[in-house]
Amino acid sequence: MVKKAQSSRGGASKGAAKESSKKGKSSNNGAPGSKARAQPAEAIENHLVSADTQLELRTQQLLLDLFARTFSKELADSNLDATLQIIKGALYSRDFEAAFSTESHLASYACRWSPTRSLCYASIIEGLRSHLGDFNLGVPEELGDAAEGENSRCPSRPLRMLSIGGGAAELAAFSTLLMHKSMGSTEIVLVDSGPWASVVGRLYDTLTTCTARQISKYTKHPDDVDARPVVAADSMPLTFSQVDVLSIDKAQLAQLVGDRPLLITILFTLNELYTSGGIGKTTTFLLNLSSSVPIGTLLLVVDSPGSYSETGVGAQARKYPMQWLLHHTLSKSLEDIWERIETSESTWFRLNDTLTYPIPLENMRYQLHLYRLVRSPDEKHTPE
Template structure:
C-alpha cells in the first residue's frame, strides 16, 4: 500500500462553483499552490499556517487517522482495486465541471427526453451519461476525495473550540453525568466525509466514547448506500483483521440519511430537522455546512441562500452550534447584484447571521488553515492536502 503524497493545490476558481461534494482539485501540480499562497517571501505566513495546522491535527492521533483511512479502504475495496477507477474518476470530474450532476452522481431523470439532450448540446451543456457500469459514480467519488475531507472534518469536530461550545449546554443540563445524552449533528450537504468524521467522536479512546451519536445527513444526492457501507465499516471489525471495531456497540451510532434539496425545505420541515424529536429537546445540536454554503449561494442565488439561513436561524433553539467550513480566499467570493460585485462568503455569512443582535454570536473564525496529511499514512491511491476556512456560531 503506497504512502500518501500530498499536494498544496486548493483547486481552481471554476471548481468552487461545482457541487457541494466537488473534488477539491481537478488539476494541479504536486508542489505548486494555485491560489498564490506559495509566492516568494511568504515564509512567515507559511510558518504560521503550519503551526495552526499542526495544532489542529493534534486532535487526532496518527493511529486513529490511519484507522479512518482503513474505513474507506474496506468500504470501497472493489472500486479502489478496479483498473477502471481512473476512468470513472475522470468521468465524474468532467460531469461536475459541466454541472451535469445527474451524470456525475448516477441519478436518472425519467422525464428527460431526446429533445432535452439536443437542446442542452446546442447550449454547450453536458448531457447525462453513464459512468463506468462497474464502479458507481458515488463510490468512485467517495473513495478518492472523501478520505482527506473526513480526516480534516474530524480534526475540526474534535478541536477544543468546537467541543467547548457543542458540549457546554449539554454538560450543564445533565442531571446524571454518568448517563450523557447523545451527540447530535445535522450535516447539511453531508455525505461520505461527514459520517466518518462524526463517527470519529464515538471511537475507542476518544472523549465521547461512552456516548451515543445521532447523525442526520441532508443532501440532494443519493448517498444512502455509500453511507451505509461506511457506517458498517466503522461498527464491524474487518474479516481479516484481529482488531476490534472502531465503534462498539453498533447501536451507539445512529444515522438518518435524507435526500432533500435544503433550499426547498419549508419552515415546518426545517424546525423538525434541526430540533429533532421532542425527547431530544435538551440535546445541543451541531449544524454543519462543510463545503456546502458556497454552492448554495452560487446555485440557489443570494435570495434563496439568504432565505435558507434565516429559516435555519428561526428553527434553531438557543445553544445550537453552527459550524461552517469552506474554500478559503478568492474561491469563496460571491458575485452579487447587477454589477456582479464580489463579496467574501464570510462577509455574507456574517451579514445574514449577525444582523439580528438576538440571533447568533460568532465564537470562532479562521480564514485560512491547511490540513496536511502525514507521509507515514497509507492508502491505496494518492490523496492531497486541503486548505479551508472555518466559522463557528452559537445561537443565543
C-alpha cells in the same frame, strides 16, 4: 445515509474539482499503493485546531483504511482513473447531474475525495470538544451538584449532529467522537438532495460490524484485538434525509433540528448553495434555520478559501465572498443572535507522510467559521 448528488442544493460537488487542482507541497503523484503525503493541520485562528487537539495518527490511518475496505471494489477497478476524470470534468462544468448520475460515480467520488475530507473534518471536530461540553451531555444541567450519587446514573443524552450536505466524509469524521471513552452516544442526521444512501450505508456497515483489526492491517496496537466493532450501531444512530434544503419550510427544518442544542455542520456546501440556488434562497434558508434551532446550538461552516468561494450577483456579476454573505446574514440581518466564536480565512490540512492509502491523495485548504446561537430571534435586542 447520503452524499453529494445531481443538484448542488444540499451540497453537490463539495469542491472536489477545486481541491484536486490545488495540491499542497506534499501532494503525491505516485502510483496506486504509494503513501498519501502530508503533515498535520496547521493551527487556525483562535487555536480551534492546534497541535494538542490534532487527531492521533492511529485514528487517521484507521479512517483511511475504513474507506479502503469499504470501497475496495472501486479502488481495484481498472477504469477508476477514467471515471474520476469524467467526474472532475463534470464538476468543472458544474454539471452535477452528469457527475453523480450513476452509483459507480458516487462510490468513485467517495473513495477518491472523501478520505482526505474525513481526516480534515475529524481534526476540526477534535478541536471542538471544549465547545461540545457546553451541551451538558450526560447528567442534566438542572440537577447541578445534587446530580452526584444515585442521580449520576441517569442516562446521558446523545450529542445530536445535523450535517447539511453531509455524506461519507462527515460520517467517518463524526464517528471518531465515539472512539473516545469519554464520549457517549452520538446521533447523526445527514441531509442532502441526492440519492447517496447506499454509499454512506456501505461505510456505516463497515464501521458498525468490523473491528479495528479487520479494517486496518496497518494498525499495531493492543486494543485492536478487541472483538467489538469500531463503533457500536446503538451508540451512533444514523438518519439520512434526501431533501433540498432550499425548498423546505421552517416546520420541516424544525423537525430536522429537534428540540435541544446541537452541532450543525455545512461543510463544503454553503458556497454551492449560494452559487446554484442563489443568494436569495440561501439567505432565506439561513434565516429559517436560525429561527428553528435552540439557544446554544453550534453552527460550523467550512468551505474553499478565497476566490473559490465567491458568488456573482446582477448583470455586472459583482462578486461577494461567501464568508461576508454568511456573516452579514447571521449578524446583521438577525441583529447578532449568532456569536462568531472561531474563524479562519485560510488553513491548510496536510496529510502525514506516514499515512497510506491505495491511491494518491492531496492536501486541502479551507476557510472555517464557528457560530453559537446566543439568543432567540424573537427576543428584544437592546444595543449596548
